[in-house]
Amino acid sequence: MAGHDKGDRNKPLYMISVAAELCGMHPQTLRVYEQKGLVNPGRSRGNTRLYSQADIERLNLIGQLTDEGINLAGVVRILDMRERAEERDAEIDELRARVRELQDEVHELKTRVRITELAPYEGNDRTSLYGLLAGPKSQDRS
Incomplete structure (x- = not known):
């Protein structure tokens, strides 16, 4: 989000049900994406998944890519290239x-x-x- 620094974007905030609703995905889809390493939500002390704004943005991008017909292997490749480009x-x-x-x-x-x-x-x-x-x-x- 514009106006927020990187720390704010990465702060774990949303439980899986809220994150799923924000992304228009089923909570099980988020679990699968986590299992496949596409997203890595934080955890509360009670081990509840907590998604940050950056996680939500990443999930939205994953949703857009899969809606365009890109399989998860392609999504992984695209996300990796995107992260490397941002680092560069x-x-x-x-x-x-x-x-x-x-x-x-x-x-x-x-x-x-x-x-x-x-x-x-x-x-x-x-x-x-x-x-x-x-x-x-x-x-x-x-």
């Missing part, structure tokens, strides 16, 4: 963020090099130059 998308997002961080660091370093090239300093003593790069506080040591 998340990885790509992380890598893009890291690339942006590195681009910012490179930009900062290039800026410092330009400042170094333009800043006057005496002889080979770069300490005054580093003071310029560090900012006004390091120059106030007099």
